[in-house]
Amino acid sequence: MDVFNAFIELLRQTGNVTKGQVDIQEYSPLWMLKQEVQKIVRSINKQLREKSIKTKVGAFSVLRELVVVLPDCLADHIGSLVPGIEKALSDKSSTSNLKIEALIFTRLVMASHLPSVFHPYIKALSGPILSAVSERYYKVTAEALRVCGELVRVIRPNIEETVFDFRPYVRSIYTAILLRLANQDQDQEVKECAISCMGLVISTFGDDLQMELPTCLPVLVDRMGNEITRLTAVKAFAVIASSPLKIDLSCVLDHVLAELTAFLRKANRALRQASLGTLNSLVVAYGDRISTSTYESIIVELSALISDSDLHMTASALELCCTMMADRKFNKDVGLSVRQIVLPQALVLVRSSLLQGQALQALQSFFAALVHSANTSFDVLLDSLLFSAKPSPQSGGLAKQALYSIAQCVAVLCLAAGDNKCASTVEMLTSILKDDNNTNSAKQHLALLCLGEIGRRKDLSSHRNIENIVIESFQSPFEEIKSAASYALGNIAVGNLSKYLPFILDQIDNQQKKQYLLLHSLKEVIARQSMDKAGQVELQDQNVEKILRLLFNHCESEEEGVRNVVAECLGKIALIEPKKLVPALQVRTTCPAGFTRATVAIAVKYSIVERPEKIDDVIYPAISSFLMLIKDDDRHVRRAAVSALSTAAHNKPNLIKGLLPELLPLLYDQTVVKQELIRTVDLGPFKHIVDDGLELRKAAFECVDTLLDSCLDQVNPSSFIVPYLKAGLDDHYDVKMPCHLILSKLADKCPSAVLAVLDSLVGPLEKTISHRPKQDAVKQEVDRNEDMIRSALRAIASLNHLSGGEYSPKFKMLMNTIMKTPNLIEKYNAVRCE
Structure with missing residues (x-):
């Protein structure tokens, strides 16, 4: 068990440092692990044949962690593992813990491998899994039902094409789940798993279960009426409605729609959100069977959900309106009802300064759908939108964002008309x-x-x-x-x-x-062209030389706003014409003018985007010359280079991993307070201290935070925590906040490195949570201090998970102080529950 636990910890750390990696490079941790899979499986199979239950539990725990870290690694070994799974589930001597571990592993391995891998072993696996569904211990039953959900997907992965004869297994799966679904006297977890699993069974095998639908569908409707299970039942009907089999819901459709409409008034946000999604699926699949009165009831409830207090809910409500208006042949009065009931709310929403993202897109689609619906005039809609931009006596003029929202809706409306x-x-x-x-x-x-x-x-x-x-x-x-x-x-x-x-x-x-x-x-123009591949040839062939000449002439502008615009233009052009731009930018990294060097570094930042681009291969050999500007004499250039490094670490970590051994010491140096950047400004009777290095230190710590997410395998936390992070925890407010986040992250990902120096971190944290503003402090200062205390307490809560008191007497004393201080213990409990 000690060996198993050590190996599990090693697998978890491998998962931490390789998170997000798609390609497995030679001699990387994942590649090395993959070479050992056969040996691991052979050893585990040997242990699964042992009599010790504890050993078998540990063996399945290792397999479970292996599948999480390296999905699809067991495709060639499933056959050798099936007897071990079968025995763990069927053997009378098996304990509940062993069955649960075996079921969790089975579920994970089915979810992470191709269905065809399991088809030769369905007969051997389905019997023990279905037997586990009828177990008395609720945790075993719940896990077995989750495995059944994966089993259903494996047996019939593609409804259009039958690649495996699933019919012999349908009745046994259905019967086992129906017994659990119909049983009211059981644990909530089992009830929810049975509902979800039955939804999957009906949506996948509905064409084979037509005679059984009048029996099981009313049971699901009944579960919608129970406050404990209704959310799960709503989601199950969404799965059924989305099935390409077009399941016959005629026996329960009206009842389901009435329940879902009523749920839109409930206080439970998750229930309202799920109900909107299910209603949308039902309208798409069964719109021709829904009555006019039902549509009107739904529309009335939707109007109450459209506001800027919950934009996610608003987007879902508007999308449902669009779905209802999309097919006018079923119900010609829907558009009129939407115009009368929902449009007034939409016109209030479009004036909101908070409107953005998915909600704004949904609102645009709403106006486009409305202009096509019956009994709706384009001119009336346009006048309503333009009128909504007028200042109101109560709130005055509109925010800039609201005007942009109105303009986008006007444009979409015009094109639709x-x-x-x-x-x-x-x-x-x-x-x-x-x-x-x-x-x-x-x-x-x-x-x-x-x-x-x-x-x-x-x-x-x-x-x-x-x-x-x-x-x-x-x-x-x-x-x-x-x-x-x-x-x-x-x-x-x-x-x-x-x-x-x-x-x-x-x-x-x-x-x-x-x-x-x-x-x-x-x-x-350039921003649109860098996203729109169709128009790039015109920009490149006719105008790119003139654009570059203009932009490079403005690199040394005294105005920061001009330089930022120039940098963004250069970065976006680099996406379109990398072979021309990257060398031109590289030459200017040695320009005598500091503003030009800074502009070039920011341009590189704008050229590193998350999606794959042709610039990736061009910039890879040249990126060192841009990022090494981090040791430039000019602080503006250093800050620009740090920003570029942070963007690269977030979007394309593989571009920079080979450079990190050289870059990290330079980056850590930017986190240090530089006395030469601190100056005193004489304001007559007052003297004001200005720290010109503050923004650079903040940017450097934020960059480290990003690197811990994307390049943890390249970072040695021990050399960073002391002295750099420790100093940051005792720095200015703007620096402390990212440092608290970094400390929490390190406590989670590198606990041993944090525990080794925990004593030295207690002082800065204690100083932060005990700090009190001056008596004459303004409200903004008081609020900032409260935010800083809560931030420090979040970090302390993360450290407390490491059992720090056992290793650090100072940390134990700090926790005692917090527990004895009413104000602090209240905040600590609040942040711990977030």
């Missing part, structure tokens, strides 16, 4: 820009954003001089109008690069005062 409506809307928006002429800035602002969003989605070159009309808005005295004009011009150019891009480039060359705004327009 067709070319004629889109053209008339563009004419109306351009007339606002020509006629208002600074008298109504809010109206102009929205018109520019709408033009930009429409132009991004459609070529507007048929509208004469639209680019000049937009650029005239650069003369506005209002900054928000100029910014919106820059955004609009860049997005309009995306619709027709050959016409508008040369115009923007000429304007940048000729108009010094407008260069910053025009660079923003250019950034919009």
